[in-house]
Amino acid sequence: MKVEMKARRQFASDNNAGICPEAFAALTEANRGHVSGYGNDPWTEKAANLLRDLFETQCEVFFVFNGTAANSLSLASLCQSYHSILCHESAHVETAECGAPEFFANGTKVLLVPGANGKIDPAGIEGMVKKRTDIHYPKPRAISLTQATEAGTIYSLDELETVTDTAKELGLRVHMDGARFANAVASMGVTPKEITWQAGVDVLCFGGTKNGMAVGEAVVFFNSELAREFDYRCKQAGQLASKMRFLSASWVGMLQDGAWLRHAAHANKMARRLDAGLRGLPQIKIAFPCQTNAVFAEMPQAIIEALWQRGWMFYTHVSPGQCRLMCSWDTTEADVDEFAADVRSLATKV
Numbered sequence: 001m002k003v004e005m006k007a008r009r010q011f012a013s014d015n016n017a018g019i020c021p022e023a024f025a026a027l028t029e030a031n032r033g034h035v036s037g038y039g040n041d042p043w044t045e046k047a048a049n050l051l052r053d054l055f056e057t058q059c060e061v062f063f064v065f066n067g068t069a070a071n072s073l074s075l076a077s078l079c080q081s082y083h084s085i086l087c088h089e090s091a092h093v094e095t096a097e098c099g100a101p102e103f104f105a106n107g108t109k110v111l112l113v114p115g116a117n118g119k120i121d122p123a124g125i126e127g128m129v130k131k132r133t134d135i136h137y138p139k140p141r142a143i144s145l146t147q148a149t150e151a152g153t154i155y156s157l158d159e160l161e162t163v164t165d166t167a168k169e170l171g172l173r174v175h176m177d178g179a180r181f182a183n184a185v186a187s188m189g190v191t192p193k194e195i196t197w198q199a200g201v202d203v204l205c206f207g208g209t210k211n212g213m214a215v216g217e218a219v220v221f222f223n224s225e226l227a228r229e230f231d232y233r234c235k236q237a238g239q240l241a242s243k244m245r246f247l248s249a250s251w252v253g254m255l256q257d258g259a260w261l262r263h264a265a266h267a268n269k270m271a272r273r274l275d276a277g278l279r280g281l282p283q284i285k286i287a288f289p290c291q292t293n294a295v296f297a298e299m300p301q302a303i304i305e306a307l308w309q310r311g312w313m314f315y316t317h318v319s320p321g322q323c324r325l326m327c328s329w330d331t332t333e334a335d336v337d338e339f340a341a342d343v344r345s346l347a348t349k350v
């Protein structure tokens, strides 16, 4: 059987990339012999222990198939149905999960907070919480922040603590959407604990897929009380993998020798190279500071279409008016240079 694939690496999404060698090797290894299903296997135990080592704490760990499930189910475990969740107006939870957080939380409302560069403006949190205190308002109970953000930016340690301190003062639990957590850690040069539980995060959705795994995200509870019966929630939502080892083994492959961080650092480096390659052209405007593996460029429509015609793929719908260019674990310097050269040759013509 032969499936036709365009082998060229693209900038459309970090989920367009394949499986990195470390995750693939672990899957091959996990494919030998029989083990029990539903997470009662040595790979799942090992992966959970490696995550506890990484975060330097006794966190509760669950593996689910994707980020929408990780976010929705963990947010549901922080709230009752009459509560609300604050998040940035561009948060994946709001814009790209088809209402799953509200659905899995049985109606919990998502409230939107603005802020520059994809980050919640802390000044907006208190206003949103205190705007109304009567029984008719969905009572704010959680805040969700994305690290790295949908704009590819990061909350610095100070910014993060300002948000989480404000949240705690207002009685909000803190959820972190870490679909690109690895890119944030690599960019900030911090230890994972510094930007999670030490900074007041109650639960992290740690992305594996965009980091180089085939599939799978880890839900990491630093507040173990909130993890109570989360296993049932996963099962009911269709997120308890029968052959769980094929979700968890990849984490072993990624974590045991630091591949997760190496791949993220590489993707970030490629984005910085791309950012540099696109700067200085009069028709191109870079929309956000390049802090992780994304570059958002505003380009004339004629250039966008010419790039598409040359076979390049990238999204323009994620952030209206902007081209989102994502780098992956396998993006090469040559890929970046080829794309940048195409943009430059078109930019001088238009």
Ligand SMILES: *Cc1c(COP(=O)(O)O)cnc(C)c1O
Binding pocket: 065, 066, 067, 068, 069, 071, 092, 093, 146, 149, 150, 177, 179, 180, 209, 210
């Ligand atoms: C990709 C992504 C997710 C996960 O999305 P799924 O497609 O459900 O795996 C979650 N949050 C952010 C910020 C993302 O970019």
